Amino acid sequence: MQIQFLCVGKMREKWLQVGFAEYKKRLSRFATISVLEVADSPDHFNPAVAVAKEAELLRKRLPKSGFKVALDLHGKAFSSLEFAKQLSDWQIKGGGKITFVIAGSNGYEQDFLDLMDERISLSPLTFPHQLTRLILAEQIFRGFKILNNERYHK
Amino acid sequence: MQIQFLCVGKMREKWLQVGFAEYKKRLSRFATISVLEVADSPDHFNPAVAVAKEAELLRKRLPKSGFKVALDLHGKAFSSLEFAKQLSDWQIKGGGKITFVIAGSNGYEQDFLDLMDERISLSPLTFPHQLTRLILAEQIFRGFKILNNERYHK
Numbered sequence: 537m538q539i540q541f542l543c544v545g546k547m548r549e550k551w552l553q554v555g556f557a558e559y560k561k562r563l564s565r566f567a568t569i570s571v572l573e574v575a576d577s578p579d580h581f582n583p584a585v586a587v588a589k590e591a592e593l594l595r596k597r598l599p600k601s602g603f604k605v606a607l608d609l610h611g612k613a614f615s616s617l618e619f620a621k622q623l624s625d626w627q628i629k630g631g632g633k634i635t636f637v638i639a640g641s642n643g644y645e646q647d648f649l650d651l652m653d654e655r656i657s658l659s660p661l662t663f664p665h666q667l668t669r670l671i672l673a674e675q676i677f678r679g680f681k682i683l684n685n686e687r688y689h690k
Numbered sequence: 691m692q693i694q695f696l697c698v699g700k701m702r703e704k705w706l707q708v709g710f711a712e713y714k715k716r717l718s719r720f721a722t723i724s725v726l727e728v729a730d731s732p733d734h735f736n737p738a739v740a741v742a743k744e745a746e747l748l749r750k751r752l753p754k755s756g757f758k759v760a761l762d763l764h765g766k767a768f769s770s771l772e773f774a775k776q777l778s779d780w781q782i783k784g785g786g787k788i789t790f791v792i793a794g795s796n797g798y799e800q801d802f803l804d805l806m807d808e809r810i811s812l813s814p815l816t817f818p819h820q821l822t823r824l825i826l827a828e829q830i831f832r833g834f835k836i837l838n839n840e841r842y843h844k
Contacts, residue, residue, distance in 0.1 A: 555703070555705040619815060658813055659815070671821070674817070674818065678816070
C-alpha cells in the first residue's frame with residue numbers, strides 16, 4: 537500500500553512539520569507514505585496565472601497509476617467511518633496506490649481537477665492548506681485503525 | 691471581547707501546544723483568550739460514568755454569563771464566512787464573551803449540552819479533541835480576519 541501526498545507549497549511552520557511527521561510515523565505500519573511538494577506561486581501573481589503555473593507543476597509530478605483524490609472545499613464530505621470505507625475502496629481501485637492532492641491558497645485549475653478520480657472535502661470550513669495536510673494524515677491513520685478494528689482515541 | 695476554551699483533558703503533544711500558542715498569540719489582537727482544562731476520566735472508566743464525571747467538572751467551570759457554544763459532531767456546520775458572521779452574532783448575544791466547550795473522547799452528557807446556547811460541528815469527520823482545539827482557534831482567527839476585511843492566506 538502506497539500513499540502519496542502531492543502538495544502545492546512547503547510546510548513552513550515547525551510545529552506542523554513535527555505533527556505531520558508524527559502521523560507519518562504512525563501510518564508507516566499500514567502504508568508507505570511519500571510527500572511531494574511543488575512550488576507555490578508568489579503572492580504578487582495574478583490568481584489565474586498562479587493556478588495555471590501550479591497546475592503545470594502538479595501535472596508533471598502526478599503519477600500515471602493509482603487512484604487520484606483531490607482535496608477540495610466543494611468535494612464529497614464523509615464521516616470518519618465512511619472515509620475509512622472509501623480508503624479501502626480507493627486502495628483496491630488504485631492497485632494499492634492512492635495520491636492525495638492538496639492545492640495551494642489559489643485552488644485548482646479545472647483541467648487539473650478533471651484528471652482526478654475523486655474530489656473530497658474535509659469540512660465546509662476553509663482550512664489553511666498546510667493544516668489540511670496534517671488533518672488528512674490523521675484521518676487516514678484513523679481510517680486504517682477503523683479498517684483494522686483497532687481502538688482509537690478521539 | 692473575551693473568548694474562553696473550556697476543554698476536557700490536557701493538550702499533551704508538544705507540537706499541538708506550540709501550534710495552539712501560535713494562534714492564541716495571533717488572536718490576542720482581537721480578543722482576550724483563556725483556556726480552562728478539566729480532567730478527563732481514566733480509560734478504564736465506564737463511558738457513561740466518565741461522561742457524567744467530566745460533565746460535573748465542566749459545569750463547575752462553566753461561566754454564568756456569555757454565549758456558550760459546544761463543539762459537537764452533530765452540531766451545525768458552517769462555511770468560514772458563515773462562521774465569521776456567527777462569531778459576530780455570538781459576541782453580541784454574549785455581551786462580548788463566548789465560551790467554546792470541547793468534550794473529551796467520551797462526548798457530552800445530554801444535561802450538559804442543554805446548558806449550551808449553540809452546538810457547532812467543524813466537520814462530519816471525527817477529529818482528535820486536542821486537534822479540534824487547534825482547528826477551532828485557527829477558524830476563530832480566520833473569522834476575525836474576515837470580519838475585519840483583512841487578507842488571509844489559505
